[in-house]
Amino acid sequence: MGEIVDALADEDTLVVVVSDHGIIGYRGEMSDTELVRKILIENGYLVYRERPEIGFATKPQVEREITDWSKTKAIVHDDIYIYINLRG
Amino acid sequence: MKWTGPQFPVTIKNGIQVDGCFCVECCHEIPGPKLYSSVEELHSERIQLKSVQDWRNIPRSHSSPLETVLKLGSRELKALLNVLIIDSQDKGYDKVIISREKDANKCIDTLSVGSWSKWMILNFEGCGKSIKGTLRLKLIELSEDATYLRIYYSQIMSVEGWTYPKEIAKEPIENVGPFLQRVGYIQGGRIYGAWAGYDTFIEELEYHHEWLARATRYLAKKYDWDLLFVHSHAPDYMLDSIIRRADPLTAVSEEESREFLRLVAKVF
Numbered sequence: 322m323g324e325i326v327d328a329l330a331d332e333d334t335l336v337v338v339v340s341d342h343g344i345i346g347y348r349g350e351m352s353d354t355e356l357v358r359k360i361l362i363e364n365g366y367l368v369y370r371e372r373p374e375i376g377f378a379t380k381p382q383v384e385r386e387i388t389d390w391s392k393t394k395a396i397v398h399d400d401i402y403i404y405i406n407l408r409g
Numbered sequence: 410m411k412w413t414g415p416q417f418p419v420t421i422k423n424g425i426q427v428d429g430c431f432c433v434e435c436c437h438e439i440p441g442p443k444l445y446s447s448v449e450e451l452h453s454e455r456i457q458l459k460s461v462q463d464w465r466n467i468p469r470s471h472s473s474p475l476e477t478v479l480k481l482g483s484r485e486l487k488a489l490l491n492v493l494i495i496d497s498q499d500k501g502y503d504k505v506i507i508s509r510e511k512d513a514n515k516c517i518d519t520l521s522v523g524s525w526s527k528w529m530i531l532n533f534e535g536c537g538k539s540i541k542g543t544l545r546l547k548l549i550e551l552s553e554d555a556t557y558l559r560i561y562y563s564q565i566m567s568v569e570g571w572t573y574p575k576e577i578a579k580e581p582i583e584n585v586g587p588f589l590q591r592v593g594y595i596q597g598g599r600i601y602g603a604w605a606g607y608d609t610f611i612e613e614l615e616y617h618h619e620w621l622a623r624a625t626r627y628l629a630k631k632y633d634w635d636l637l638f639v640h641s642h643a644p645d646y647m648l649d650s651i652i653r654r655a656d657p658l659t660a661v662s663e664e665e666s667r668e669f670l671r672l673v674a675k676v677f
Contacts, residue, residue: 322622322639322641324622324626325622325625325626325629325639328626328629328630329625329626329629329630329637340644342645
């Protein structure tokens, strides 16, 4: 970034640095994603037909887990998103 | 430059776009990064070493020279590289010679453990197509008795297709080097592409970002612009691969935390 700004920017150039998400630590055995997933499962909002032990997955693992969409109302995606199944 | 988020085909018409594919795959790559290994290993392709046959101009080797073949490419598009393994100093096998033909005088490069080959352009053929792709190899491991041989190659990118307008792609390749669109990484034990360790991961990130800086400078100085976007995915790769082992709250030990915080600093 420094090389690009040094080479191309002058006093009239507006330089903006943005990020689409931040970073948080995982405090404990579970990531925040897994914690939210657990809450959804325990309350009957998220039902899997099949889900092997996946570990620290923050995104749905579509090739490894099979979601029962007829019974699923919501899924978790990354640490901050809950998607609602509008067809379910 | 590396437009944020999947964005092919492009939507801009009055501008230049370089890339715009996701961080774990690219619609313009021939294949992603790969690891070859002489032993059974997760997410690697097995290679078999054998005594040389039909090689010409083999350099002096104090142990019987060995050979193998790297089958590069995808299911549809394929290329081959011949590999010659020698013991150049009578201290065990130590050099890997990469060549299209079985002729060491025509080799592309000679590798020692830890070294990268120069970038090469190969023809990948199949399904009635012939596409040029850019790649480089790294010799990750070669044991003295050649039992363990591990060779990594960077993502193989087509020489065109990843820019708008299409013909722009050849300019950065010719002036600042081949494009590396993504790197292999690991997240929670799951490998995306290939994994050959943190040193290789950081070397790949370093090339990728130096290329972005060089290509941005080249294109922005040559063409007029009002808005310039540059996307770096390094913080996210780092988050996925390293941060859990760097954070003192989740690292296995203080030592691990220190080591991985050093890697975080190196990525930035």
